[in-house]
Amino acid sequence: MNVEGKVFVITGGARGLGLAIAQAITSKGGVCALVDLDQAAVDAAASACGTKSKGYACNITQETKVEALFEQVLTDFGRVDGLVNNAGLLRDGMLIKFKDGEVQGKMSLSQWQSVIDVNLTGTFLCGREGAIAMAKAGNGGVIINISSIAKAGNIGQSNYAATKAGVAALVTTWAGELKRFGIRAAGIAPGVICTDMTDSMRPEALERIEKAIPAGRLGERNELANTAMFIIENDYINGRLIELDGGLRF
Numbered sequence: 058m059n060v061e062g063k064v065f066v067i068t069g070g071a072r073g074l075g076l077a078i079a080q081a082i083t084s085k086g087g088v089c090a091l092v093d094l095d096q097a098a099v100d101a102a103a104s105a106c107g108t109k110s111k112g113y114a115c116n117i118t119q120e121t122k123v124e125a126l127f128e129q130v131l132t133d134f135g136r137v138d139g140l141v142n143n144a145g146l147l148r149d150g151m152l153i154k155f156k157d158g159e160v161q162g163k164m165s166l167s168q169w170q171s172v173i174d175v176n177l178t179g180t181f182l183c184g185r186e187g188a189i190a191m192a193k194a195g196n197g198g199v200i201i202n203i204s205s206i207a208k209a210g211n212i213g214q215s216n217y218a219a220t221k222a223g224v225a226a227l228v229t230t231w232a233g234e235l236k237r238f239g240i241r242a243a244g245i246a247p248g249v250i251c252t253d254m255t256d257s258m259r260p261e262a263l264e265r266i267e268k269a270i271p272a273g274r275l276g277e278r279n280e281l282a283n284t285a286m287f288i289i290e291n292d293y294i295n296g297r298l299i300e301l302d303g304g305l306r307f
Contacts, residue, residue, distance in 0.1 A: 058199060058289055061086030064134045065289075066127070068117055068183055069144030071098040073252045074203070074281055076105065078141055081282035082289070083107045090130045090137075092117070092144070092183075117144055117179035127186040136194040139289060140187035142224065143203045146175040147254075149213045169216045176220035184227065184242075188235055197239025201288055202228050204246040204298060211307045221246070225298050232296030241295040243288045248302030250276040272303030 065082050069075040070091030079089040083106040091112045093099040099112030111133060115126045130137055148171055154162035184200055191198035205221040207214050224244065231242035249255065249266055255275060267274055284301050288294045 058138070058197075058292060060139075060286075060289060062088070063138035064088050064090065064130070064136050065139040065141065066090045066092060066130060066137060066183070066187060067141045067143060068092045068179070071095060071102045071112075074247075074250065074278055075141070075143040076102050077278035077282040078143065078285045079106050079110070081279070081286050082139075083110060085286070088134065090134065092126065117183055118174040120182055123179075123182040123186050127183075127190045131190050131193065136196060137187060137190035137198065138194070138196060139199045139201070140183060140191075141201045141203065141285060142180040142183055144175060144179055145203065145220075146172050147214075147217055148172050149217065150215075151213055152215050164215060172216035172220055176217070177223045180220075180224045180227065184231060188231070188238070188240060191240050192238045197241075199241045199243070199289055200231060200235075201285055202242070202244040204228075204244050206246050206248050206300065206302045206305060206307065208246055209307065228298055229296050236295075241292070243294050243296065244298040245281065245284050245288070246298050246300045246302065247281055248276060248300075248305040250281055250301075251278060270303040270305045272305075274303070276301060276303060 060082055065087055067075050067079045067089050070079050071093035089106050089110040091099050091103050092115050096114035103110040103112035115122050117123055148168045150164045150168055152164050202224040204225040207218045208221040208225045210218050228242050228244040
């Protein structure tokens with residue numbers, strides 16, 4: 058796909074990886090509908106992506122809000138050519154904490170459900186409505202799900218790992234279901250990428266992580282954005298997940 062003049066919806070687009078992907082798209086002449094919870098933040102992000110891009114405040118866990126979002130994007134731009142399901146939430150915790158024969162704690166249902174709602178249900182809702190918008194526009198398109206190497210399981214992340222395995226499975230499922238509309242589906246499973254979260258970590262914690270990565274460093278935002286562009290621009294990438302982890306395994 059040549060991105061020039063194409064319209065892409067990016068969830069979690071106000072900052073970090075979502076904004077990096079949006080800037081990569083707009084640098085090649087694409088237009089982005091940036092989606093996040095805070096209107097002011099997403100408006101600022103849209104401004105950083107050129108005059109044609111636009112910000113939308115939306116809670117992607119709410120079905121009617123997501124339906125309205127994609128209808129509005131179609132109204133504003135007349136087409137949708139791509140979707141990047143990037144929005145995500147972390148609420149880490151051990152399944153149980155047990156000491157001296159007594160339960161000291163456990164992952165709460167709210168910890169579990171909040172991550173499921175954003176990472177998995179939000180991806181499902183946006184994927185469904187994005188596919189409808191692309192089918193209506195009739196120009197084909199591409200959906201990219203941002204998974205994680207945690208999809209294989211990671212201690213303290215029952216909720217997160219389950220969702221990232223789920224969005225990875227949706228890549229294969231959607232590639233098969235949406236092929237008749239000319240819509241591709243692919244995904245990226247990042248390892249540890251430099252973000253605001255890693256910027257706030259203790260230096261010694263970052264050093265331990267870097268030593269565990271065979272590449273010897275964290276990934277950069279532009280490297281993930283470049284991987285997204287590779288998927289978008291290569292029409293033969295379909296139904297597959299690219300692992301961008303520097304060789305790291307949990």
